[in-house]
Amino acid sequence: DGGITQSPKYLFRKEGQNVTLSCEQNLNHDAMYWYRQDPGQGLRLIYYSQIVNDFQKGDIAEGYSVSREKKESFPLTVTSAQKNPTAFYLCASSIPLVNEQFFGPGTRLTVL
Amino acid sequence: GNSVTQMEGPVTLSEEAFLTINCTYTATGYPSLFWYVQYPGEGLQLLLKATKADDKGSNKGFEATYRKETTSFHLEKGSVQVSDSAVYFCALSDPLNAGGTSYGKLTFGQGTILTVHP
Numbered sequence: 173d174g175g176i177t178q179s180p181k182y183l184f185r186k187e188g189q190n191v192t193l194s195c196e197q198n199l200n201h202d203a204m205y206w207y208r209q210d211p212g213q214g215l216r217l218i219y220y221s222q223i224v225n226d227f228q229k230g231d232i233a234e235g236y237s238v239s240r241e242k243k244e245s246f247p248l249t250v251t252s253a254q255k256n257p258t259a260f261y262l263c264a265s266s267i268p269l270v271n272e273q274f275f276g277p278g279t280r281l282t283v284l
Numbered sequence: 285g286n287s288v289t290q291m292e293g294p295v296t297l298s299e300e301a302f303l304t305i306n307c308t309y310t311a312t313g314y315p316s317l318f319w320y321v322q323y324p325g326e327g328l329q330l331l332l333k334a335t336k337a338d339d340k341g342s343n344k345g346f347e348a349t350y351r352k353e354t355t356s357f358h359l360e361k362g363s364v365q366v367s368d369s370a371v372y373f374c375a376l377s378d379p380l381n382a383g384g385t386s387y388g389k390l391t392f393g394q395g396t397i398l399t400v401h402p
Contacts, residue, residue, distance in 0.1 A: 176327075205389075212394055214373060214392040214393055214394040215373070215392040216392075217389060220389065262327055264328075271316045271335070271377040272318075272330060272333065273330075273390060274330075275320075275327035275328040276327050277326055277327045278327045
């Protein structure tokens with residue numbers, strides 16, 4: 173089945189540690205996105221990538237980094253510079269010029 | 285910049301009641317409009333969309349009409365079920381432009397929690 177997978181579903185880390193969230197898609201989509209969801213605030217865009225080896229900052233990129241070495245993969249690293257990293261993280265993908273995004277199941281990160 | 289405003293929640297209804305969740309937007313040009321639904325602990329699923337003025341999106345008994353004159357895209361359902369309990373997000377997408385930088389980035393409202401009781 174085609175879709176987007178995110179792993180793990182739940183992630184716990186100690187304060188000050190970097191952590192990498194996985195996002196894989198087999199939909200053959202060129203564009204991929206990372207969002208952060210906090211209660212009562214909707215989704216906010218962290219980074220997006222339109223093609224392999226290219227990505228742009230979204231609205232809240234500080235404290236995060238990404239890479240796009242393969243079309244199907246777009247990992248997100250939450251660095252120790254992110255002041256409030258505890259949140260629900262959602263990955264999405266889309267076909268460029270088709271304005272519909274498909275979402276993964278999300279990863280809930282808790283920093284202790 | 286673009287923005288989306290949804291009605292304040294949470295919304296609590298009895299089964300078979302009529303549902304309206306208001307959504308208004310601010311955007312330049314002619315964005316596409318979406319409603320996404322999120323069930324507990326899951327990612328977002330596209331519920332319906334409309335890409336131009338006066339279009340009506342519909343799915344699973346839900347409907348929304350793209351009203352450019354009032355910059356609105358209100359979600360409605362005639363008879364809700366317990367299984368409709370979820371968080372509903374209104375969103376807009378920048379007009380797509382191959383020569384520009386939008387590439388369909390979504391701007392979301394804050395979400396409306398809907399709870400339906402038997």
